Amino acid sequence: MTTDIMSxxxxxxxxxxxxxxxxxxxxxxxxxxxxxxxxxMRLDVKVMMTANAExxxxxxxxxxxxxxxxIRASQWPEPGEGPMPHIDIARESKxxxxxxxTANIISKFANGVADDMMTxxxxxxxxxxxxxxxxxxxxxxxxxxxxxxxxLKKDGVSFIGPISGxxxxxxxxxxxxxxxxEILHAVKERLNxxxxxxxxxxxxxxxxxxxxxxxxxxxxxxxxxxxxxxxARQAFLRGADVTLIAAHCDVPLPEDFTVVxxxxxxxxxxxxxxxxxDCDILIMAQAVGDYRVMRxxxxxxxxxxxxxxxxxxxxxxxxxMGKIKEARILVGFAAQTHNLIPYGREKxxxxxxxxxVINDVSRSDIGFGSESNEVTVLKADGEEITFAKERKDVVxxxxxxxxxxxIDRRIDA
Ligand SMILES: Cc1cc2nc3c(=O)[nH]c(=O)nc-3n(C[C@H](O)[C@H](O)[C@H](O)COP(=O)(O)O)c2cc1C
Numbered sequence: 001m002t003t004d005i006m007s008x009x010x011x012x013x014x015x016x017x018x019x020x021x022x023x024x025x026x027x028x029x030x031x032x033x034x035x036x037x038x039x040x041m042r043l044d045v046k047v048m049m050t051a052n053a054e055x056x057x058x059x060x061x062x063x064x065x066x067x068x069x070x071i072r073a074s075q076w077p078e079p080g081e082g083p084m085p086h087i088d089i090a091r092e093s094k095x096x097x098x099x100x101x102t103a104n105i106i107s108k109f110a111n112g113v114a115d116d117m118m119t120x121x122x123x124x125x126x127x128x129x130x131x132x133x134x135x136x137x138x139x140x141x142x143x144x145x146x147x148x149x150x151x152l153k154k155d156g157v158s159f160i161g162p163i164s165g166x167x168x169x170x171x172x173x174x175x176x177x178x179x180x181x182e183i184l185h186a187v188k189e190r191l192n193x194x195x196x197x198x199x200x201x202x203x204x205x206x207x208x209x210x211x212x213x214x215x216x217x218x219x220x221x222x223x224x225x226x227x228x229x230x231x232a233r234q235a236f237l238r239g240a241d242v243t244l245i246a247a248h249c250d251v252p253l254p255e256d257f258t259v260v261x262x263x264x265x266x267x268x269x270x271x272x273x274x275x276x277x278d279c280d281i282l283i284m285a286q287a288v289g290d291y292r293v294m295r296x297x298x299x300x301x302x303x304x305x306x307x308x309x310x311x312x313x314x315x316x317x318x319x320x321m322g323k324i325k326e327a328r329i330l331v332g333f334a335a336q337t338h339n340l341i342p343y344g345r346e347k348x349x350x351x352x353x354x355x356x357v358i359n360d361v362s363r364s365d366i367g368f369g370s371e372s373n374e375v376t377v378l379k380a381d382g383e384e385i386t387f388a389k390e391r392k393d394v395v396x397x398x399x400x401x402x403x404x405x406x407i408d409r410r411i412d413a
Contacts, residue, residue: 020046023098023105047062224387246286
């Protein structure tokens with residue numbers, strides 16, 4: 001699967017933002033169902049309503065459904081709200097869905113009218129508008145409306161419907177709002193969404209482990225957590241039931257799915273073990289500390305000229321899970337500076353993994369902390385796939401594609 005990526009590492013939300021613009025037609029009541037179904041599709045839904053739409057349905061309905069205030073097309077920014085809400089809304093929206101779209105909003109948009117928040121937001125958009133018109137047949141077939149629709153289509157605006165059927169005004173003809181299913185399908189296509197991991201329980205570990213030296217000091221590593229978080233986010237967007245087990249991460253943790261903190265290898269082992277029996281896939285992207293300090297005191301030790309730390313090995317979480325994995329898919333990561341492939345192959349086999357993702361951490365442009373990664377994935381069947389240098393969320397999508405192929409292969413086998 002390829003997807004148009006917009007996961008932003010600075011954000012805590014993973015969901016794509018859809019602004020649902022509701023205008024003043026009878027079909028406005030169906031927008032409530034559309035809003036609810038968009039939420040089910042794991043989208044971040046914000047609703048904007050024209051003053052006339054509010055005569056058909058109350059903003060309260062949408063506020064109750066989405067949990068966020070409705071943006072009123074008639075409102076002006078209050079002091080402190082930020083000077084350009086229409087620009088922000090347009091920029092932050094992956095898609096602006098106008099449903100139902102009245103003859104009025106279509107004509108305003110086609111002619112560049114910007115007399116309220118909705119029309120100005122539409123003008124500030126950049127090729128991400130989908131309109132679902134609904135109106136009386138005569139209104140729809142009126143040459144002005146037809147030429148306005150043709151003009152918008154030529155300018156890159158997408159349309160879904162209208163369809164033919166019995167209209168609210170009692171006549172039979174074209175002008176009916178496309179079905180909710182058709183509208184959702186169009187949204188899915190526009191956003192390139194796929195829910196191919198729906199029903200799969202996936203555990204992802206991320207970040208850099210920290211092993212205490214004393215109450216305030218620790219042994220850590222440079223892992224930022226970006227790669228593991230990107231995988232968890234993309235798996236969530238594809239419908240998976242995701243649990244992220246996070247050690248120290250340099251970026252905010254997502255809020256859309258379960259996140260468990262585990263700083264030490266022991267803590268991570270405990271959290272993984274607790275959930276492993278009930279999961280389908282474990283992806284260990286966390287840089288777990290290989291060693292821990294023996295007898296680390298729980299107070300701060302006095303600073304002296306020299307200090308000797310005695311270390312002992314941490315449990316090998318992957319190897320332990322490899323022994324009991326049965327049909328689960330187990331994916332490990334190897335951060336290496338040299339001998340990448342031979343070491344990866346050996347680790348894959350020794351730990352009974354299905355895949356291992358090899359990172360060359362000697363390069364400063366990829367790996368720890370950077371926004372991009374270039375990895376080689378070794379599979380248990382001997383296949384070796386290298387992903388060219390890409391943003392970490394793109395690498396995450398490609399890795400999940402490989403995992404999905406493995407799931408499908410096992411179903412077919
Ligand atoms: C009862 C009633 C039903 C209406 N239904 C529609 C409709 O389905 N489609 C449409 O384009 N206009 C319809 N209109 C006309 C719009 O409400 C009117 O053009 C209004 O100015 C649209 O405002 P808005 O686009 O800012 O929401 C209807 C008007 C009334 C009074």
